[in-house]
Amino acid sequence: MITNPKDSAAARSRLDPEPIPRRDFLGLAAVWAAATAALFALGGILRLPKAAVLPSPSKKFRVVLPETLPEGEAFLPPRRSVALFRDAEGVFAVSTICTHLGCIVKAEADGFHCPCHGSAFAKDGAVLRGPAPKALPWLAVTREGSGIYVVDEGKTVPLGTRAEA
Numbered sequence: 001m002i003t004n005p006k007d008s009a010a011a012r013s014r015l016d017p018e019p020i021p022r023r024d025f026l027g028l029a030a031v032w033a034a035a036t037a038a039l040f041a042l043g044g045i046l047r048l049p050k051a052a053v054l055p056s057p058s059k060k061f062r063v064v065l066p067e068t069l070p071e072g073e074a075f076l077p078p079r080r081s082v083a084l085f086r087d088a089e090g091v092f093a094v095s096t097i098c099t100h101l102g103c104i105v106k107a108e109a110d111g112f113h114c115p116c117h118g119s120a121f122a123k124d125g126a127v128l129r130g131p132a133p134k135a136l137p138w139l140a141v142t143r144e145g146s147g148i149y150v151v152d153e154g155k156t157v158p159l160g161t162r163a164e165a
């Protein structure tokens with residue numbers, strides 16, 4: 001029974017907003033809250049840190065070895081996954097990408113240690129402790145000038161292959 005004549009559907013103008021029942025309003029508010037939360041979550045996902053590997057225009061790069069580099073000590077060119085060594089027989093480069101699952105190994109006094117699952121390698125790349133299934137590969141190095149070398153990260157060479165020092 002309609003007591004107020006203004007409450008009848010006929011009395012309301014087409015432009016008057018229809019009153020929203022409380023339950024519908026709460027439902028809509030919940031949907032909007034969920035949509036807003038999903039939007040913020042998506043924004044957070046898009047801002048997650050990217051992989052630490054930088055895209056490189058070329059696998060080949062030039063490096064200048066310090067004249068004072070002691071024999072048997074690794075030289076790590078910045079932003080490259082390579083360690084260079086100088087010894088009595090010449091200069092060689094070892095990849096620092098772990099042969100287990102591809103983490104970058106850390107150069108230590110006794111060789112390389114992988115921070116991911118504990119593999120250890122000698123300075124020549126040989127596996128000292130697993131789970132790495134094989135040695136760190138040696139990479140192609142060529143001498144370009146006095147103290148200047150070109151390393152090709154995309155080309156492996158047989159173990160023991162050195163460039164002239």
Ligand code: FES
Pocket residue numbers: 098099100101102103114115116117118119130131132
């Ligand atoms: S990636 Fe190096 S031990 Fe697993």
